[in-house]
Each structure stands twice: as structure tokens, then as C-alpha cells.
Amino acid sequence: MFYKVLHISAASGFYRVERYPIGEVVGPLDIGIELYDKTGGLTIGAGLLAGSILPGTNRLIVCGRSPAWGGFYVSTMGGAALIFDNLGLNAIHLTDHHPIPAVLLLNREHGEEIQVRLLPLPLEAIWRGYRDYHGFYALSHWVWDQFAGEYKETPRILATGPAALATDFGALGSLVPHADGLSPVDTWAGRGGFGTKLLRDHGIAAVIYGGSVVDEDFRDRKVADQWFENRYLKKMKIKDLEATTKYRYDPLVDTGGTFGVNYAKMGGRLLAFNYRSVLQGEAEREALQNQLIKDHYLRQFNEETIQGRQFKTCGEPCAAVCKKMMGEFKKDYEPYHAMGPQIGVFDQRAAEQVVHHSDAMGFDAISLGGILSWIGECLETSLLTPDELGLPGKFKFTAGNFDREADSRDNADLAIRLIDKIIARHPLLDLWDGARSLARRLAAERHEPRIADCLVVNAFGNRGWMVPNQYWTPGVFSPMAVMGKYYQHYGEDYLPPRKLGAANAERMIREMMVDNSGMCRFHRAWSEDLIPDIFRELYGESIDMLAHHRRLAQRLTARNQSNPWEGRRIVEIIAAFLRRKIEVEGQTDPELSAWHDRFLAEPKIAALDFWYEIHKGVRMALVD
Numbered sequence: 001m002f003y004k005v006l007h008i009s010a011a012s013g014f015y016r017v018e019r020y021p022i023g024e025v026v027g028p029l030d031i032g033i034e035l036y037d038k039t040g041g042l043t044i045g046a047g048l049l050a051g052s053i054l055p056g057t058n059r060l061i062v063c064g065r066s067p068a069w070g071g072f073y074v075s076t077m078g079g080a081a082l083i084f085d086n087l088g089l090n091a092i093h094l095t096d097h098h099p100i101p102a103v104l105l106l107n108r109e110h111g112e113e114i115q116v117r118l119l120p121l122p123l124e125a126i127w128r129g130y131r132d133y134h135g136f137y138a139l140s141h142w143v144w145d146q147f148a149g150e151y152k153e154t155p156r157i158l159a160t161g162p163a164a165l166a167t168d169f170g171a172l173g174s175l176v177p178h179a180d181g182l183s184p185v186d187t188w189a190g191r192g193g194f195g196t197k198l199l200r201d202h203g204i205a206a207v208i209y210g211g212s213v214v215d216e217d218f219r220d221r222k223v224a225d226q227w228f229e230n231r232y233l234k235k236m237k238i239k240d241l242e243a244t245t246k247y248r249y250d251p252l253v254d255t256g257g258t259f260g261v262n263y264a265k266m267g268g269r270l271l272a273f274n275y276r277s278v279l280q281g282e283a284e285r286e287a288l289q290n291q292l293i294k295d296h297y298l299r300q301f302n303e304e305t306i307q308g309r310q311f312k313t314c315g316e317p318c319a320a321v322c323k324k325m326m327g328e329f330k331k332d333y334e335p336y337h338a339m340g341p342q343i344g345v346f347d348q349r350a351a352e353q354v355v356h357h358s359d360a361m362g363f364d365a366i367s368l369g370g371i372l373s374w375i376g377e378c379l380e381t382s383l384l385t386p387d388e389l390g391l392p393g394k395f396k397f398t399a400g401n402f403d404r405e406a407d408s409r410d411n412a413d414l415a416i417r418l419i420d421k422i423i424a425r426h427p428l429l430d431l432w433d434g435a436r437s438l439a440r441r442l443a444a445e446r447h448e449p450r451i452a453d454c455l456v457v458n459a460f461g462n463r464g465w466m467v468p469n470q471y472w473t474p475g476v477f478s479p480m481a482v483m484g485k486y487y488q489h490y491g492e493d494y495l496p497p498r499k500l501g502a503a504n505a506e507r508m509i510r511e512m513m514v515d516n517s518g519m520c521r522f523h524r525a526w527s528e529d530l531i532p533d534i535f536r537e538l539y540g541e542s543i544d545m546l547a548h549h550r551r552l553a554q555r556l557t558a559r560n561q562s563n564p565w566e567g568r569r570i571v572e573i574i575a576a577f578l579r580r581k582i583e584v585e586g587q588t589d590p591e592l593s594a595w596h597d598r599f600l601a602e603p604k605i606a607a608l609d610f611w612y613e614i615h616k617g618v619r620m621a622l623v624d
Helices: 028-039 081-087 123-128 135-150 194-202 221-232 236-243 257-264 282-306 333-338 348-361 365-380 406-423 435-446 497-516 521-539 545-558 568-583 590-601 603-621
Strands: 002-009 015-021 042-045 060-065 072-077 091-095 102-108 115-120 156-159 172-178 181-189 204-211 323-326 458-460 464-466
Touching (some): 002 028, 028 072, 028 091, 072 172, 081 102, 123 135, 135 172, 135 204, 172 194, 181 323, 282 348, 365 406, 497 545, 497 603
Antiparallel strands (some): 002 015, 042 060, 042 091, 060 072
């Protein structure tokens, strides 16, 4: 048995298929890591379980060198591997650069040889407007209208937006297709800037793929049920329903999806106004949570999306139905938080406009939210002025007398204007080289270090950056080889930093195993247990998935270039987390108290030591 990879030169269109023995390779991460230094290319692929009867196994994996992070990175897209599996391939690997923007067409009918074509397209004109769409949406519909008729079975499209040419964090998106066209349900390989890489490094603006190859996917429900019954005393369907409760509907909190459940359980752990809420007291944060989130932002979501049962999937049959919709707008926690409370938006109508515009421009929405909240604070504190950015006013970044509709609408309008100026590469908002480079330049030119102090990003190498996942916990600021995903412990509990590092290493191994299998992590309550057993059953007793991914984690960690925290705000976030554990939750751990006291006395030194302790914990946990 082999893992089949189609190598494509974007410069010449030349292609070849290479077969890798299963065991040496078990998924697309193996290919991406192996070819990372050799070619500098981009790997897009499916796990070996794609097309199988197992739920959640059709996630498309994108990996390679991230333009934003500066090192190896992984991004994933729900459901998009189901149609990719019809090509009779496991992955493609792109190298070289097409001289003008092009669309890559991949088609294969039954057992015939795969068709590979690279065709130029009028990219800028399409982005400006096609039918009633702009940006990523316009390109997706243009490609569909031009080429979908060539496919006997429904194809799928990956597309970029203008952010891929203007910044280092342009995303790859895909609209879920059906027989008659494209639905409004979008899925994203957002983190890492792989839209930028596809277009900037390879000259490809979109990919359309599909086929009718019938291969031997695992479809034996009786065998699958037996695996689940042996482990959980439950059939597969029952266990998967149980595992995906949060993402579908959780009766304990009367809501569902990441947006609903995270906000319902948040309480005083709210991050808002570019993280400045951590500097407030618990009572102030809870008041903000109750008045602006629970009584309005979350209430709107529950009444419109949850009670209206506007639930969709990513394109594969799945009990999680995790795509929570309001008409054309998909509601996920992190994009609607990073471009919601973090930028002073607490109203669904206002947030919909910002997030949709971000998606149309093809941004990594979480990273863009981090940029907008940073610039918003710089404006609110007069480190930058509205006049020099061509804006009509400042963001309102204070909770006092906040009008949850009018002020949200005003902040959203400013955010949309900033997005357009980022796309136009305004001199004060030029993100071609990323956020850290821009922050350094502005701080140096204005002799104002506070500009860089309030930028909240994880730092990698000389200029790599990543806005952290939107949770108030030290784990999301850890010195890991891949950050901005969930390759670290992100629970709200306190762990001493050395133990946190060890927990990060364990999470990295398991999350990499899930990604490399093409699994959606929303099914991790069973997949992390069963993937090792399933691979041994299907591909041979010699395959040890945990050991295999421990070796991959070691390879990535050996080249980890994470930098200690830059700027004051991250130090404030960590210090406030420790203080809350003591003052609000009443924890009495002596080591917690010692770290809290050190952050009070010498915050910079304490932060550096805390960071290094996490780093040591990671390294020690991965030493054989």
C-alpha cells in the first residue's frame, strides 16, 4: 500500500506521481515536513481515512512554510477532502512559480490519467466584482461558472482573496458545493497565510478539483461499530453524537457551536478591547459579559441561529452540524470574538459585516482581528491619529456607557475602512512583511515603544508572528514550533510552567496525529483513542501512530525558533491570569503564589523565566 502524491511544477505544468510506502508515511504532514527544506513547496492532501465510513475523516490538510509564521505550519479545512479523494490521489505538492496568476484544474474520470491544467485568469478584475460578489467569493463563483461543467461529479474549489497579494496572512477558503452551484457555507484553511503562499510563491489564485475514481475506502460499519463497542461499549453513531455535543447543541447551556458554548461558559474570563479587559476587576468583566455578551451578542445568536436550527456541515455527512448560520453568515467563536469584543463589537449585525468583509478579502480572520484591535487601541490612545489613517474617528474601547448597537456599528465601520486600507497597502498599515515588522517600524519612526507594546502576537524567528487563539490562558502564548492552532494545552486550569510545557508536548503529538489522519478535531473525544488502533487494523501491526507523531513533533521542535514575549501586553495577560486564579478562584498552590509575586515585583524578568520554564518543559518531554 502506498500514499500517492502528485508533484506539480507551477512554472511548467509538468507533473509526476510519487508513491510512498504506508508506514514510512501515514499522511500529508509527513510529506510536508519531508519536503519542507528540499523544495519550499506547498502540500495539500487528505488523510488515509478520507472517504471512509468514519465520521470527520474528510478534512483537507495544507502544510509547508508559512509566510506569516516563518516556519513549518499546518492549516486544515473541513470537508474538502471528500471530493479530493475522488482524484485517486492522497496529496499534491506544488513547487515553482507560474508567471501570471492562474487557476489549477485537477480532474480524473474513473481509471484514466489525471488531467492537470494551469490557465491564466484576470484576477484583479474578478476580485473587484463578478456577478454580485467580490474578492474570494467572486473568484470562487467565477471559477465555478467557467469550469464546473467539465466535471462529471460535483467539484470543489479552493480560492484566495486580495489579502493574498497585500499581506503575509492571506487565507485559503472554499464554499461548500452542491449539484447546482456553491452554497454560502464557507470553510477555511485560515491560519498561517497559505493563500499568500499559494499565490505569492506559486502564482496560483485558485484550484478546482474533482473526479470519479472509485477506490477501496473503508466502508464496513460492522467492523467500525465493533471498534467502538470494544472501547466504549457503544456503537460508532452513538459515541460520535456524544463526542460532538458541544458543536451541535449542548442542552446543559441551551446553545451550541463554538460561539454559543464558549460564550455561555465564559463568565469573568472575557477578553475584550484588545485584551485590556484583563486589567479590569472580575466584577467589571462579569458586568461586561452579562450586559454586552449574554444579554445581547449571545442572545441574538441563540434566538436566530440555535432556535432557528440553522445548522450546516462542512460538506461531509456529519452529526456535529457545526456550521452555525444566520442566512449567509457562518458564526464561529474565534473569528466573531477577534472581530467582535476584541475590536469593541458586541452586536451580530455589526460583527457580520466585519467578518464577511474580512472573508471576502481572504484574510485569516483571527489574525486580522488581532491587527484591527491593535490599531484600534493605538487610535483610542492617540498613538496613531484618525487623520493620518484617513478615518472619521476613533474606536470606542471603554465599557462605560457603551451602546451595544450604535457603538458596535461605529467600531465595525472603522474596522471595515481599515481592512480596505490594509488591502491598499496604506504606508501605516502595510502588512506585506507582517505585523511585527510593521509594529517595529512604527515604534522606531515615532520613538514610541507603546505602539509595539500593545500588539499581542506570538513571535517566531526574526519576523514571524501569529495572533494567539482567543482564550485567556498561558498555553496559547507557549514557545511551541507551531502556534495559533491547538498544538498546545489551552485549558483554563493553572499548570506550573514546566508542567505546562510537558502538557503542550503531549497535546502537540496528539493534535498532529489527528491532523495527519485527516480527522476533524471536533471528534477528538474518540479519535485520539481509536486512531492508533484503526491504523494498526487497516495498515499493519507495525504502525505505531503515537510513536510516529512523537518523532514528527521532535523534528519540528528541533527547529523551533519561538522568541520570548515581546511587548508589555502579553506580560500583563499572564500576570492577570495568575492573579485571577488566586483572588477569584481561591487557589492556594505555593508555586502559583510565588509566580504571582514575581510578576508583581519584576514583571519582565518573571515573564522571561516563565517563558523559559515552558520551553524547558516542552524539550524535556520530547527527549527520548
